[in-house]
Amino acid sequence: MAWIGLGAIPIGALGVQMTSYLVQRAWTHALYATLAAATAVLPVAALLFTPVLIGMKELYPAATDASSLPAFKAVYLAPWFFALRSIVYFVILALLALWQRSTWGEPQRMIRSASAGLIVYALLVSWAGVDWMESLEPEFHSSIYGLLFLCFTLLSGTSFGIGAALLSGRRIGATRGYSALLLSTILLWAYLHAMQYIVIWAANLPDEVTWYLKRSSGGWPIALAILALGQFVFPFLALLSGRVRADPTWLLGLCGLTLVMRWLEAAVLTLPAIPHIELLTVGLLLVPALAFIGITLWWSFEVAEQRNSMRAWLAPGAHAETGSR
Numbered sequence: 001m002a003w004i005g006l007g008a009i010p011i012g013a014l015g016v017q018m019t020s021y022l023v024q025r026a027w028t029h030a031l032y033a034t035l036a037a038a039t040a041v042l043p044v045a046a047l048l049f050t051p052v053l054i055g056m057k058e059l060y061p062a063a064t065d066a067s068s069l070p071a072f073k074a075v076y077l078a079p080w081f082f083a084l085r086s087i088v089y090f091v092i093l094a095l096l097a098l099w100q101r102s103t104w105g106e107p108q109r110m111i112r113s114a115s116a117g118l119i120v121y122a123l124l125v126s127w128a129g130v131d132w133m134e135s136l137e138p139e140f141h142s143s144i145y146g147l148l149f150l151c152f153t154l155l156s157g158t159s160f161g162i163g164a165a166l167l168s169g170r171r172i173g174a175t176r177g178y179s180a181l182l183l184s185t186i187l188l189w190a191y192l193h194a195m196q197y198i199v200i201w202a203a204n205l206p207d208e209v210t211w212y213l214k215r216s217s218g219g220w221p222i223a224l225a226i227l228a229l230g231q232f233v234f235p236f237l238a239l240l241s242g243r244v245r246a247d248p249t250w251l252l253g254l255c256g257l258t259l260v261m262r263w264l265e266a267a268v269l270t271l272p273a274i275p276h277i278e279l280l281t282v283g284l285l286l287v288p289a290l291a292f293i294g295i296t297l298w299w300s301f302e303v304a305e306q307r308n309s310m311r312a313w314l315a316p317g318a319h320a321e322t323g324s325r
Helices: 002-023 028-029 030-038 041-047 051-054 071-076 081-102 107-132 145-168 176-203 205-213 220-239 249-275 277-307 318-321
Strands: none
Touching: 002 028, 002 030, 002 041, 002 081, 002 107, 002 145, 002 249, 002 277, 028 030, 028 176, 030 081, 030 145, 030 277, 041 051, 041 081, 041 277, 051 081, 071 107, 081 107, 107 145, 145 176, 145 249, 145 277, 176 220, 176 249, 249 277
16 A cells, blocks of 8 residues: 555656656646656665565465466466566666656657657556556456556656645746646546446446445545545635635645545555455554655655756757747
8 A cells, every 4th residue: 555655656757757748838847857856766666566576465366366266367367477567567667767868858759759658658557557456356347447547646646746846946837737737637537436436336247346345334435535525526626716726835735635645545445455454553554664665765756856957957959949838
């Protein structure tokens, strides 16, 4: 849960960076240093994923007993194949990040690398979401689950990119455009969750409906209500106000709230699927886990940002191209 909540940030930052390359407006340059530094920590995020691979048999039912699964799922979710795919995901994502950084300052190359990169990125992140999260419940199937995780990462990358840029004191221009970017990503997130719920519930498919039933008992309805209010209702209503959209303090607060909601969503998506866990124990272990992963990623981000902060200004062609639009 801690890794999903925080490890999604550099993955999502890569998607946001490639999108900015395609759009090429002022925010392409304004957020470049922050997003490039965030994507540079992908190898560190990969190393922090190692405990998940080591503890696969404690988390994933298919890693201990795949006899009840169809033949294809039994092979696809085999521990060695699962670990191999995860390594491939991280390697390709890290290479994509390097490719994007190498094209900075050359508008046409930026467009070409982002166009090809986003196709590969969307496929990889969708598959990763199915592997890392959906396979916690191998009997459950949702054709939209990969997109849910893709949007999860984009929401993390968007809120972190904007929030970190605001915290750094860097001049990134008027906040109205960034508020609109955050709001559009939130609306996409809400739409995908609503579509999954409507399709599964309307079809009344037992294996799929049980996914919601597990999250309808205990304290999970409260968690779902907090998630709905904190990630959709409150930000949506707040960002309808022109005053809020133009206020950097409000935008920074909404970015922070979005990142906190990612941890809660990670809990809702993962913890009900894992049997024989005690919420008190999970809560006690979650604090040091979040602290360790968060501090490690932030320290790596700071180091990468110091190294890359001047790259935006060393590419005058890109600055002139984006600043003139």
